[in-house]
Amino acid sequence: MRLGFLASHGGSAARHLTAACRAGELAAMPAVLxxxxxxxxxxxxxxxxxxxxxxxxSAGYPAPDDLDRAILEALTAAGADTLVLSGYMRELGPRVLGHYAGRVVNIHPSLLPRHGGRGMYGDRVHEAVLASGDDESGATVHLVTQGIDEGPVLAQARVPVLPGDTLDTLKARVQAVEGDLMLRAVRGLATSVTAT
Known part of the structure; x- marks a missing residue:
């Protein structure tokens, strides 16, 4: 597997998976970010x-179709066959989604389908969990489809919501499970693709 990453900020999933590849914990090669x-x-x-x-x-490619084409060209030029969204804050275009159908994964900081969808990202998700009174939260790795946070779930990790939790304490607890969850999901994706 050759991994392509899309990231807008810190790219923690990209960092975790790259470290796993280099430590021999994931049979893959990080190709491009x-x-x-x-x-x-x-x-x-x-x-x-x-x-x-x-x-x-979009600053360099104001037409969405041009940006979609440029992203696909950069990914394919690097030989990426699997795409990992690592905190990427933009929707993917139809060219990228079509080319990598069934091979694009994303992590979301809640137990989808709860607290997912348009506008639900980062701190907004943890705030929604706390406001809802849920007694557990967690993270979900899912395949990316055209709908926001609607693709099939590959893996989930659950964490308790504790009395007195704040945005920061809940966020830290969820982030602590995200890296290993993504690693497990990508391993599973690699196995399922190899088996077919």
Whole structure:
């Protein structure tokens, strides 16, 4: 498997999976990281880590179809066969989704389908969990489809919502399980693809 990453900010999933690849814990090769944010820590980290990188955003490609085409060209030029969204804050276009159908994974900081959908990302998700009175939260890795957070679930990790939890304490508990959850899901995806 050759992994392509899309990230807007820190890129924690990209970092975790790249470390797992290099430690021999994941039979894959990190190939490229693309960011829509020229100042993202993920882009700087990927350059330092020796990954191919690209900054592709609507600033340089104002027509959505042109940006979609540019992202697909950068991914295929790097030989990426599996795409990992690592905190990517933009919707994917139909070219990328079509080319990588069944091979695009994303992590969401709740137990989907609860607290998912348009506008539900980052701190907003944890705030919604706390406001709902849920007694558990967690993270979900799912396949990406055209609908926001609607693709098939590959793996989930659950964490308790504790009395007195704040946004920061709940967020920290969820983030603590995300890296290993993503690793498990990508391993499973690799196995299912190899078996077919």
């Amino acid at each position: 693309i960011s829509n944010n020229s100042r993202s820590p993920a882009l700087a980290w990927a350059r330092d880590a020796g990954l191919s990188t690209a900054h592709l955003s």
